[in-house]
Amino acid sequence: MATMCQTWSIFTVVLLLAVQLCVGGKSCTIWSSVGTLVQRETSFKVYCSFYCKCKGSMYSGHPPALQSHMELNPTTILFNVVNITKNRTYSCHCDCSPGLDPCGLDISTGYPPDSPKNISCIYKVKENKSGDVFCSWNRGRTTYLENTSFLRMRIRNHTHTLRIPSKGTDSPAGSFPVPTSVQFISVWVRVENALGSAQSSIINYTLSDIETPPTPDLVQPECSSRACTVKVKQQSVRTEHLEIQYTAGGQTWTMYSKQAANLSPVQNITSLEPYTLYHFRARVRFSSGLWSEWSASISNWTQEDTPNKLDVWYAETASDFTSLRVYWKKANMPTSRGTIKGYELEMYNPSSGSTFVSNISVDVRNYSVTFCAECEVKVWARNSKGLSPPAKITVSHTKAEPPQDVRATQGNHSVTISWRKPETAPPPVACVVEWYPEGRKLEKLRWVRLSGSDSHAVITDMKAFECYEGAVHVFYGGNSASSSRFTGVTTQESAPAAFPVFEHTVEGNIVTVTWTELDRGQRMGCITKYTIYLESDNGHTQRHSVPASHRVFIFKDLPPALYNLWMTASTAKGEGPIGVKIRFLIQQSQLSLLLVCGVIFIILLLVCLCQCTAVKQRFQCLMLDVVPDPANSKWAKECTQEKGKMNLQVQLSNSSVTKEEEELILVEVEELPKQIGDTSTPDNVSSQYPSQSALSPETTPATLLYPLTTYIKSLSHDSDSSDHTQTSLDTNTTVDYISSHGPENMGEEDQDEDEDEDEEFAEVLGFFPSHNMFTDQLHFGGKLTLDAVKIDCSGFQNI
Template sequence: MVGLGTWSLTTAALTLLLLPRSLEECGHISLSTPIVHLGDAITASCTISQNCSRLSPGSQIVWKLGTELQPGGRQQSLPDGTQESTITLPHLNDPWVLLSCYLRWGNSLQILDQAKLQAGYPPATPHNLSCIMNLTTDTLTCQWEPGPDTHLSTNFTLKSFKSRGNCQVQEEAIPDCVPKDGQSYCTIPRKHLQLYQSMGIWVQAKNALGTSVSPRLCLDPMDVVKLEPPTLWALDPSPEVIPPQPGCLQLRWESWKSSLYIDQKCELRHQPQLGGAGWTLVGPLPSKTPRHELCGLLPSTVYTLQMRCIRWPLPGHWSDWSPSLQLTSAQRAPNVRLDTWWWQKKLDPRTVDVQLFWKPMPLEEDNMHIQGYLVSWRPSGQAGAVLPLCNTTELNCTFHLPSEVQEVALVAYNAAGTSQPAPVVFSRSGPPLGGLHTMAQDPHNLWVGWDPPSLQPQGYLIEWSPGPPSPRGSHKTWKTEHNGSIAGTLLHENIRPFQLYEITVTPMYQDTMGPPQHIYAYSQETAPSHAPELHLKHIDRTWAQLEWVPQAPELGKSPLTHYTIFWTNAQHQSFSAILNTSSHDFVLPDLEPASLYHVHLMASSQAGATNSTSLTLMTLAPGESKLHIILSMFGLLLLLICLCGAARLCCRPSRKNPLWPSVPDPAHSSLGSWVPTITAEEVFQLPSLWDPSMPPITKITVLEEEEKKPGPWESNDSSGTCGLPTLVQAYVLQGDPRVSSIQPQSQSGISDQVLYGQVLGSPTSPGQGHYIRCDSTQPLLGDLTPSPKSYENLWFQTSPLKAAEPLVPNQEDDCVFGPLLDFPLLQGLQVHGVEGLGGF
């Protein structure tokens, strides 16, 4: 409403500025009362002065309350020529609102005047008036509650006067105390006070609708004094002070200086630093003896202490609680029961290694403070001697004992003393349990049950640790059940989900223990640790076959229930299929050709699911598969044709010129098997085949004599000549092959001229033979086929057109030809059987 009123005033001011000069100060609003009780009626009138007489008599006056038009205005003309409109608002429900008077000017409204209306309540009677005398500042502060809001500006005033007795007679007025805006308290300074004398005090509230006063107080300022809180201290130890008993603590305090000479009493409250503990009040405590011993507390416990004081026996106010003080109560000797457990290992026939475990179980509801534990034993034959084995702050100890020692003692101690000794007997002679079984209650609890032994024990010791069995004593949790009639217990300490545990139960008897029994159990089974890995087996344009190897069952894992295979294309469209656990392959259907897909497999069980690694594959493009098939078939057909052709060439018996000669295997034969043997005396003498003085001879023909020749390898004399084998028909190219290869070609245009040489003479005739060169153009071979190619080894074959003429060995010929250095396919072979030839 305040914002609305501000907007209306601004609008009205702007409207007045825009009005014609003749309308200035033309209208005026009169109210019956500017402030009314909220909900009451109010009457207002708007008068148009004579300055506006030139306006038409029919001009209409309109009312607005806030922004809303208000009907019911009664307009009349007065005898002096003024126009007046009166309106009555039956209920004013807004604490603050603007009432506006308008003149209808054509089709618009022109504002004439505005008035602010206020509504509220008379002030409520202030109540709960109280005053406190502060000795530190020597001031009297009074406070009150003002009551509900009146919606009007209300002024409060603290009024007081000096008086005697019951404040019936006012003796001296005290200046009024006016609080600051929004405050409901006020302070009277010391100069206006008179201690130990009565004062009358009240509060007056006043606003536009009325005045109210609070009930009057009659008090002595010292009767409402509020002391400052004391300061707490721990009592320092001294020879004169007896140390506190267990469960007690000692403290002292100091009062504020301004209240040292005022009789007072105090209260003390304490609270242990334990969760959920409340305050305990102790008092009253005499202030003349500023020390106190507080007992009945938990030993070795930290307590928070606070204290407050009040003037006593005269009236006054309690001080605030003092700042907190933390003290620890005195210790007491540990009052605990020590549950024990042990393992034994025999080191040698005379020594035993013992690992002892224990747990302190408090026998009272107190904060047990233990500084350490002591294990000792008494040697036999030494009365009163106690030998310590270990002194530790841990809950286990390892020591060596003679094999005959069957008992040790365990105690807990602190500065106040030791607990009752707990005997530990190393003996296992009781009957065993009848059976052991477990059941998983939930992921964090395991129930272990057993069949009681034949003799009821005093209790049971249960221990458990993660399995497979861990080293003895490591990561073990154990507890003792002292009720021998129970047949099971719930394990909830250090139980985690999906974990295998080894549980051991041992019966405990009076002076011995039974043999332990073991069992393995899972707190809860878990999902498989990993899924099988996918492999691509076959792929085509619209399908792909995948396979995987099922995983072996895992210990502690739930068995698989099904597989789910997912594949996603490049457009992030996902597809899936559910398979049973017996499946090990799957065909992805309806794939797009030449498309990329991401595939993964999910293995699921009742405990959860696990995904495999992702496999990315690309389908074949259209026509790619047929092209592969066509190329494969063409390659097979070509290979088959080649094999058939090779077989026909090799196996045809009518071929005159096979691709290769029938030559014995050089690795398993010798030249002597198909060349006549040469005696040891015969030595081949071969002149230089590359003698440049000799003319090039392309062919040498040996002419035989008709007479009968001697034996094939018969020597004539010791002239140093040698003979060639009869069966050898040789063509020796004399001269440098490289030179002959670059000889200029013949210009005849028919064929290249080939020179031949003819040897004249007899192998048996003495002397040197003669040869004649011949200008012949015949090919080197005797057949009609063209000259052999570079890869055809045919020059050593006989002519198929005529029978080979036997060559008669001649010494000269042998000397000319020499050994078969240029014989094809035999160069570099080791020839056996012809000793004269040596190896070539």
């Protein structure tokens, strides 16, 4: 029983395997309506039929992408392919149990072949008895399929066929051996692939028209400084024509000769440049037929020769034109004619007969000399063959009319300098246009030498975003010349990339701003102007444009304030970035401060003087609001006791007064006659000063000579040395006590102090009104022997 069960299990497994094998192990079958090879840009259908009931799907491409299919029946789906343009792969999927593999289909696409066109055949003669006919053609568009071409050639009523398989873009070609005795052939081509076939038209050839000799072989040429000898090796066939071409430095090929080869196999090519690498090639031809292919090129250098004359120019290195720097261009191949070993410079002074010679190394391009008006400078180049002709410089030209309307026109990476010859000037013999970066003439001078008939020069070696300047020099006959300058030339330009670095100095209300040029890499062209901005603390901004040649700007008479200062640079393309703002302060003028301080000081001085006790004591009589009555004064009472004499008693102000000062000093007083404006003639001094209370309106003078006030007048005289009588009179003045010190009681120091105080008080009194109470003098009778008269007005307070 167990053996039967095992046998049944094995049978079941074998049956399932057989079923899978019968259905191919796939879950479906896939096919197209046109097969697996389809012409491009056509439409067709792809079908899938599944072996089990499931929901099928179709995919296409790499990686597979789900397609929108249609259900034809429960087990079959289809997909419409429209305008297929490349090879595609399609697959169908279904979930079956047991699981089976999906099915797939590869579709190849392509085109049927076009008819071959442009069949071209040549007869390559190998030797005098045989050769090969080599044919090529244009097969048309690419078919993307494997093609088979059949080259067919009819020779003497016999057709020969050559099968040539090709695929992709390979150029089809083929050849047949043909004896030289054949004169005519017929050629055509047939092409086939899986989608179709096509055939060309028949082309007939005469072999003499398409025969070509073998490519010649050249021997290494031998060269001198001006010529090279080219030799052709012996060929297997005889040719009648030879053509040689040569070139130097990658230039176009130049044909040298086309002549019968049997004259000589050696050709001498002349008119070559010294010390130049030349390349040569050759080809041959029969008396009829086609030229052979070009031979491989061979090369050789021509030998050196003495250099040509240098291109020399100069620049002045001093304003007085006593120093020159001579420049020369690096010699190119046509000029150097070999390897330049160095240069020689000679300066000859005909007035003194002296000659200066200098040998200059090969890497130097300029040399400075001390120039005189009649001196002549010559420059030579030297190589292994000798010296070049001298290039002369003569600077002492007669001034002529300069060229007119010198203009610079910017182009694409170039600048054209143009000018116009003056109408009255003779035809020039030569012109030189020089240019250099702005401010760098001695380091970067460039020039071009032109003929006298030229009126413009195209300059191509100017750097972008660099500002250039230069001049046009025109030379006439008779050693006369003239020039016109040009500035502000650039090939490309933009706004500056930076701002100027500047400094400022403040002196009172004057501010001086100085700055330096921008770095050349930051100018981005030609600087046209600088702009200085000055902003005050109230927000008002001044803007000042300064020409590009200036480096200093001065602000004058700036009012006191706090300011901001900054700068920018500009080109023709715009203004650069704003610079760093610098703050500074304009202070009040010290002179104005001194005047203000002086006025304040005087006012404070007057206030202090008014508060000072000594001043109060001396000027209190001037400052009293009420005038005391002089009739009640002690002085008036004592004066009545003795006529003509006065007892002047010193008013003790402190305990330091000496005993001698306490003694009375008698002073003779002179009685004065009645003054103008007095109402009566007094008999004594006291009667001239009536009491203010005793006056009545009837007795008051109509017009007082001075206003009613108090005053003080100090007199200091030497009674021994002067007999002059001191007189003081004021009809409106009240006098109190007179303190007198004799000469014997007053020292020199006291006198000096009194004089200083009097001068100080006199200066102070200068500030009082011009109606001065001291205009008239005081008059006293007799001799006043006091060194000083001091009136103390403090007693009026006790009256």
